[in-house]
Amino acid sequence: MGKKILFVDDSESIREIVNFTLENEGYDVLLSNNGENALKHLNGQDINLIITDLHMPEMNGIELIIEIRKMEDYQHTPILFLTTESQTEKKMEAKNAGATGWIVKPFVPAKLLAAINKVIR
Amino acid sequence: MPVNLVKSGTVLKKPVMVFTDINSRINSLIDCSAKDFNTLNDNFQKYHKKINNLIIQLNSSCHSFIDIPENVMTDFEAQLNEISDILKKSYEYITGIDYSLLKLQKRIEHIYLKVNNLKQNVSTLKLLTTNIQFEPTYRKLYQEIIINLNDLSSRIHDLETKFQKIDMRIKPCSEITEQIKFHQIPLISQVLDRLKTLVQGYKHSQTEIKNYESAHEQLTTRHTSSSSAIIPNLKFQDIIKQNIEHVKVAHESIQKQLSNFSENGAIKGISEEINVEMLFKIRDIGALQAIQLVHANSEYQKTVENITEKFGELDDTLQKTKNLLYSLSPYNKSDNKFSTDSLNRSSVKFNLEINTFLDLNSNLNLNYTDLSRKVRGLIYSKQKNDHFIKSISLLFERIKPLINNQKINKNSSYIDQIIFSNKPKLKVIDKSDVETYFSMHKRLENIAGNFIETVTQKISKSTSEFILEPRPWNESDFHNSEFILDRLKYYKVFDKEIEEIIENLNQLLKQIDIGNLESEISTLSLEILKKLYTMESERIIHELYTGNKYHNHNNNNVVLF
Known part of the structure; x- marks a missing residue:
């Protein structure tokens, strides 16, 4: 059984590509198309890493992290942003909300996997 | 505007x-x-x-x-060379036994003639003694001489029979050495040569496979x-x-x-x-x-x-x-030089040759066992004869003072000659030597058995998997x-x-x-x-x-x- 990663992105194509990349590396991937659904996945199950997009309808990535950090089971779970956004202010906002790292799309698989290896528990 | x-x-x-x-x-x-x-x-x-x-x-x-590690083939090749050396020594050893048996046979033929002469001489002596008119005072001596001569005559007859028996024992030993020397060892040598060629072919295939492995690495990258x-x-x-x-x-x-x-x-x-x-x-x-x-x-x-x-x-x-x-x-x-098919054929040949080798080796071992047993019997008979000849010699020694006869003295020295000339000749056929060679050939079985297990079975398994797998490239x-x-x-x-x-x-x-x-x-x-x-x-x-x-x-x- 590989380590479990929850990936949240409203773009179906990004979900497909990230899922493919992570599954090929032996990770067990849970996919979610928005923040609300992502929170439903976090019902106490063991998640080793959360990767989320920033710009999503209804609940954006920052709001999602704030909600996740309120949950006792996931206060120390690493959370990475995977987004096209690269503004420093946004990165700081994410850091303050409790994000572990920030990766700008489009990513090179090796760099994404290297970042995951560094933070995954 | x-x-x-x-x-x-x-x-x-x-x-x-x-x-x-x-x-x-x-x-x-x-x-x-x-x-x-x-x-x-x-x-x-x-x-x-x-x-x-x-x-x-x-x-x-x-x-x-x-x-299949490269050293398995190298080791196997070294073992094949070792087997060749053992066979060479085995051949030399059998040639030595064969020579000793031949010498022994000739010696026995020679001794047999001497024993016959001795028998004749004793008969003559008996006849002479019978015809001699002894004084009544020597009657007792005469009777003693007659008894001893009769005893001698009987022992010589026994000796003759025993030599015939030794001669009969030499023959089957020679038959075995002949079979080993001229049939089994040459056949095993041929199998070994073929196995060495196969090992060379397989080592070449391994080099070829390394090219495939390198191509595979490049494709993966x-x-x-x-x-x-x-x-x-x-x-x-x-x-x-x-x-x-x-x-x-x-x-x-x-x-x-x-x-x-x-x-x-x-x-x-x-x-x-x-x-x-x-x-x-x-x-x-x-x-x-x-x-x-x-x-x-x-x-x-x-x-x-x-x-x-x-x-x-x-x-x-x-x-x-x-x-x-x-x-x-x-x-x-x-007609590509390398394929699993050619490897498969090599594997089949390996199996065939090793099984042939095992069969031949097993028969060789049977002959060694048989030879060992027969040689032991021969050595035992010879030792018994040595004792017997010694007792004849002693009898002559007893008769000698009774009759101061030149012929008896001469025959007595024949007896010495029989005993001392024969003794070293059979020493070359030693029981422990036979067993050493027997154990060497037994070890060959293990080497070949291990090789089948580590190499040929593996090759045939992988090629059969290839045959059973669907052909994805089509x-x-x-x-x-x-x-x-x-x-x-x-x-x-x-x-x-x-x-x-x-x-x-x-x-x-x-x-x-x-x-x-x-x-x-x-x-x-x-x-x-x-x-x-x-x-x-x-x-x-x-x-x-x-x-x-x-x-x-x-x-x-x-x-x-």
Whole structure:
């Protein structure tokens, strides 16, 4: 059984590509198309890493992290942003909300996997 | 006059129509990029899976042979050489035994003649003694001589029988040594030579397989590199979608403002300044979006070209992997030097030769056991004869003082000769030597048995797996990269649509005749767009258009807090 990663992105194509990349590396991937659904996945199950997009309808990535950090089971779970956004202010906002790292799309698989290896528990 | 144009309601109605048309086209652009993504992504995953499977199969095929460590063959070759040395020594040893047996036989024939002479002499002596007229006082002595001579005669007769028996024992020993020397050892030597040739062939095959392994490594690296290059490119759909959707949202916003103008009877109650400002806003937004769409189009095109190029590499990798697998395949009947079929044939030959070797060796061992037993019997008989001859010699010694006869003395020395000349000759056939050689040949069985277990069984197992596996390189339902490219909508839909949108925007910009009313680009009117941006590329284009200095935030793609 590989380590479990929850990936949240409203773009179906990004979900497909990230899922493919992570599954090929032996990770067990849970996919979610928005923040609300992502929170439903976090019902106490063991998640080793959360990767989320920033710009999503209804609940954006920052709001999602704030909600996740309120949950006792996931206060120390690493959370990475995977987004096209690269503004420093946004990165700081994410850091303050409790994000572990920030990766700008489009990513090179090796760099994404290297970042995951560094933070995954 | 510009002011008249501004006052005309139709001037503001035109942008509404253009933006409505553009928005419907944008939907088809998003649909087109989504379909292209599905086509590329599905085929990429198929390629990836297919190549991965073939590479794994190639790897497993190569490794099933490579897994037989090189030193196994080298060790086996050394063991074959050791066996050859043992056989050589065995041959020399058997030749020594054969020579000793021959010598013994000749000696026995020689002794046999002497014993016959002795027998004759004793008979003569008996006759002489019988005919001698002894004084009555010597009667007792006479009787004693007669008894001893009779005893001697009887013992000589026994000796003769015993020598005949030894002679009979020598014959089967010689038959065995002859079989070992002229039949079994040469046959085993031939098998060993054939095995050595097979080992050389197999070692050559291992070198060939190493070439396959190196080709396999290159293909794996290339496959990983092509796949890694495709993955970031496949994200084009999401990026283009975001880009185009931002254009769409901006259009919808401006459309709303323009529609209000028209519905409210438009221009009448509105100041000329506001109308002019609106025209500048349309001009700036239209121009900026034309640039954004040109950029999106160029990104899309670049992505399709990149992916196409990488698909071409995947095609090539797939073909090369298939070719390698095919050349390894037992189905390949071409005259390639190396194939699993040739390895399989080698494996069958190995088995055959080793089994032949084991059979021959087993028969050789039986003969060694038999020879050992017979030689032991021979040594025992000879030892018994030595004692017997010694007792005859003693009897002569007893008779000698009774009859001071020259003949008896002479025969007595014959007896000594019989005993002492024979004794060292059989010493060469030693029981422990026979057993040493027997154990050597027993060890050969173990060496050959181990070899069958470690090498030939492994080869036949891997080749039989090859035969049972389906032939993946014959699959015909796989699309090549050219076919995939044909199915892409970009060139037929996206490129054309975006050109028409840009053309419409250009037409619109031409129609917005602001005459002599020159204006700087209003950064304020473009603020609505700026807020929509989520990507660095959008911000760069925006700042370039407005002439502002751009601060690059995107200097580090991965940041860990």
